[in-house]
Amino acid sequence: MLSRDELEQRLLRFVRRDLVSSALADRVLPTTRLFEERLVDSLKILELIAFLEVVTHRKIPDAQVVLANFASIEAMAKAFSTTAESAYPAKIFENARRDRSYVDPALLIAEGAIQTGDGGLELHGSALALVEYLDGQVAQWAREIGAVEEVFADTIALKTLERAGFIKAFPQKLVRIGDDDDYALPPAVCYHHYPYLANQIVDERGSIITAIGRCVREEHDDTHPLERLRSFTMREIVAVGSAEFVEEMRADLIERVGKLIVALDLDAVIETATDPFFTSESRGRLLMQQVQPLKYELRLTVSDDGRSIAAASFNNHQDHFGKAFSIRQRGGEFAHSGCVAFGWERWILAFFAQHGTCEADWPIRIRRSHAIAS
Numbered sequence: 001m002l003s004r005d006e007l008e009q010r011l012l013r014f015v016r017r018d019l020v021s022s023a024l025a026d027r028v029l030p031t032t033r034l035f036e037e038r039l040v041d042s043l044k045i046l047e048l049i050a051f052l053e054v055v056t057h058r059k060i061p062d063a064q065v066v067l068a069n070f071a072s073i074e075a076m077a078k079a080f081s082t083t084a085e086s087a088y089p090a091k092i093f094e095n096a097r098r099d100r101s102y103v104d105p106a107l108l109i110a111e112g113a114i115q116t117g118d119g120g121l122e123l124h125g126s127a128l129a130l131v132e133y134l135d136g137q138v139a140q141w142a143r144e145i146g147a148v149e150e151v152f153a154d155t156i157a158l159k160t161l162e163r164a165g166f167i168k169a170f171p172q173k174l175v176r177i178g179d180d181d182d183y184a185l186p187p188a189v190c191y192h193h194y195p196y197l198a199n200q201i202v203d204e205r206g207s208i209i210t211a212i213g214r215c216v217r218e219e220h221d222d223t224h225p226l227e228r229l230r231s232f233t234m235r236e237i238v239a240v241g242s243a244e245f246v247e248e249m250r251a252d253l254i255e256r257v258g259k260l261i262v263a264l265d266l267d268a269v270i271e272t273a274t275d276p277f278f279t280s281e282s283r284g285r286l287l288m289q290q291v292q293p294l295k296y297e298l299r300l301t302v303s304d305d306g307r308s309i310a311a312a313s314f315n316n317h318q319d320h321f322g323k324a325f326s327i328r329q330r331g332g333e334f335a336h337s338g339c340v341a342f343g344w345e346r347w348i349l350a351f352f353a354q355h356g357t358c359e360a361d362w363p364i365r366i367r368r369s370h371a372i373a374s
């Protein structure tokens with residue numbers, strides 16, 4: 001195996017000679033941020049991966065094709081010369097509560113969340129109160145940033161899912177309704193919204209809506225069945241307009257979620273994620289998503305060993321849905337979109353695992369007795 005210094009030297013020669021134009025070669029140093037300074041574009045990433053695989057005699061797994069490992073020659077040498085752990089994922093928020101003892105989520109089922117035949121959870125008592133509190137909070141944020149509340153159908157046209165790219169990307173996750181050729185069960189809330197804007201022109205601060213709905217995906221986790229439900233409740237806030245408008249909405253909500261996490265005293269991180277739900281994951285594209293992260297995830301800890309589950313995602317779709325549904329901005333370019341999605345069953349699970357089911361042990365602001373009294 002190549003030492004870190006050897007790999008760094010070989011990479012430096014390769015990048016200077018084969019990847020950048022000769023005019024730029026002198027600008028490339030081991031610490032130069034190759035992608036951020038736009039010395040190397042997404043097409044060249046594939047060459048870089050191929051080069052690394054040849055000189056290190058090993059296949060680079062997709063999970064390691066992330067910006068943290070490719071940002072500079074130095075970073076590449078560090079990541080691929082040894083079996084060192086990669087610096088990925090990148091955290092942008094952390095609220096660490098290390099002294100906590102966790103309750104096994106399986107024990108919580110009796111306390112207000114009952115598993116249903118369709119692979120979802122029925123909510124009662126404190127579990128229901130918690131969801132009502134959390135959803136009320138997010139619905140209020142949505143109003144504050146100008147979102148209109150919508151109620152969508154319980155089914156979705158297959159034509160819409162096809163146009164959105166969902167069926168091509170995740171055919172195995174689609175849940176059909178018997179042999180209905182026209183409608184299926186919705187895998188996410190925001191797919192309902194784009195058809196309304198199809199073939200229209202939107203303003204810069206075009207459209208922002210919010211909705212709560214039941215979503216269904218053919219997914220299972222036999223080891224942790226409660227953590228990956230087939231049927232679950234999702235609140236989404238969806239923005240369509242200019243790229244800046246979408247990023248503004250996303251950044252605003254990341255900040256609000258961070259404050260809520262602190263107020264609820266939850267052990268959590270918000271970090272970059274690599275599984276964009278609507279694209280085919282070509283490696284070059286995957287890496288470019290790390291340059292400008294398109295998906296952040298809120299992860300809540302559920303057990304003593306630090307295992308966590310994704311409870312919210314902050315997605316920038318760029319012009320994926322703008323193109324798919326022919327939604328344009330005034331200047332003629334395709335509209336950008338983004339959505340922020342909250343999975344309430346996962347919040348309950350993590351909240352109960354961290355704070356227990358006894359409301360007397362919860363942070364005071366969300367105890368029902370407090371809510372009623374105030």
Ligand SMILES: [Zn+2]
Pocket residue numbers: 188189190191236339340341
């Ligand atoms: Zn969405």
